[in-house]
Amino acid sequence: MFDQARGLALLVGFFLFGGFLHRVGVPIPGGVLGLLLLYVALTTGLVPLAWLQRAADLLLRHMVLLFVPLTVGLMDLGRVLSRQAFALSASLIVSFLAVLLTTGLLGRWLVAVLPADAEAAE
Amino acid sequence: MSVLAALRHPVFSIAFTVVCYAVALALHRRWRWVPPIVAASVPIVTLLLAARIPYADYNRGGNLLTWWLGPATVALAVPMYRNGRRLKRSLPRLLLVVFAGAVVGMTTAGGTAWLLGAPIAVAMSAVPKSVTTPIAVEVARELGGIPQITVALVILAGVLGATFGPAILAIFRVREDRSVGVAIGSASHGIGTASLVRRSELQSAVSSWAMAASGVVTSLLAAALALLLRHAKL
Missing domain, CATH: 1.20.5 (Single alpha-helices involved in coiled-coils or other helix-helix interfaces)
Incomplete structure (x- = not known):
């Protein structure tokens, strides 16, 4: 439980930071900026993979739920x-x-x- | 509070969506040919139409779910990193292939729709149709497309690849694991990747790397395109 909460918090944090960079003028969408920053953080060992693995798997496995509202649209x-x-x-x-x-x-x-x-x- | 007012409440739309999704998953587990996204969406649309609830009302709750596509995009860094680590020496080559696929995908999707008379917003909705949903949605918004249309095309591109992809590649004698993986990941993102899991471990690893990479490349290309368009208008 703690594991997933920490992972989700990190993912949200990177997303919000990416969104912030996007708003102040970086022309890349916030989510993709967050992805790139997290990739760098993983590669440099700044964030260990173990902190994120379960939360990332959870979000990606249930991604279909997240695009139901758009499909309904x-x-x-x-x-x-x-x-x-x-x-x-x-x-x-x-x-x-x-x-x-x-x-x-x-x-x-x-x-x-x-x-x-x-x-x-x- | 009347029943109808309760149905419009954001908490209800979220709860109902989650329940429909859970039921859809169960149906999909029982009958594999039932696509979860369709099984989850149909009862919601039916309820909204029957109770005359406008989509905008439902979407006040729905938006809160859609928001999580952002963190889901970030989460793609995990499979990209995990699989990228074991493909290290092929990565420059695979990146080149993904780049070519992204350019071809964006131009043929947008170009075909536009040449056949689709309005610019509809053609722009088609541009990111090869990449994974959360990134495709961001790209569509960036380009002035309609995210709902993008989602539908993304799902269909995924289903096409999962159903016919490997067979079409085999006709053209593409059978080597990395080539199949990079092709399915580039053309059919997560839905295609999931279908490779039972075929070969290497195929699905390459495919899952390629789907994240092609999402990133596509959104970088779209950002450049958006800048150009803005510039041209001024």
Whole structure:
């Protein structure tokens, strides 16, 4: 319990700090700033992974709950959605395939072309 | 306080949303094909329509849940760090791949919608559709898109990747673990990543790193784009 509370407090703290930096002029969204700062803090050992692991897993595992309210908001957008249904579906499928194949093929090429490394297992 | 007034209270919207989510999870555990997000949202929409509660009223409570997407974004640093540590030597290459994927994803999603006549706000909503929900929502807001549309597209991109991703890659002879992982993480974020867990440990580690990395790269690119747009308007 204490473990999770400490982890959540840290995540909220980094988020608020990121939001603060965003408001004073850094053009990156607050959440992403918080992510980058936390990544640096983890890499430098400033914040030990053990403090955060359980809280982060909790939030990420139940992330679907957090975007239920936005999904419910689609109820007000029926008109836009039906009028733009074709453009949105086409955009979704074209872009999905484009990203999947760009990254998959480029990834395969880079893995084959450059010398292999054996970090596969911990 | 009348029943209807109670239904509009933020505490009720949060409680009802949590209950619907718990039930949706249970349904999903019983029948795997039931998507939790749909099973959780449908009863809420039904109640709001039946009781004639405007979305804005529900969302006074709903907003408090949405707010937690911020700390959830920060939490992505954990899988990124954890998996990045074991992929150390591939990271520069994987980052290059993720970067290419982000550029292609943003331009094709926004571009296709715009060319097919979607208004600019709708096209902007499509731009971050490949990345994980909390980051996609932030990016959509930044670009003047509609976050609700973004969420719907993000979920669908995830489901497409979880369902067809590995099979499509196999047709193009992409089967090597790191390539599959980076492709699914870039195109289908968390939903795609979750589907790889049963396939291969390395695939899901790369995918979970790639989903966080591509979220970061996409939001940096979007920030640059937003600055440019603001500049162009002045």
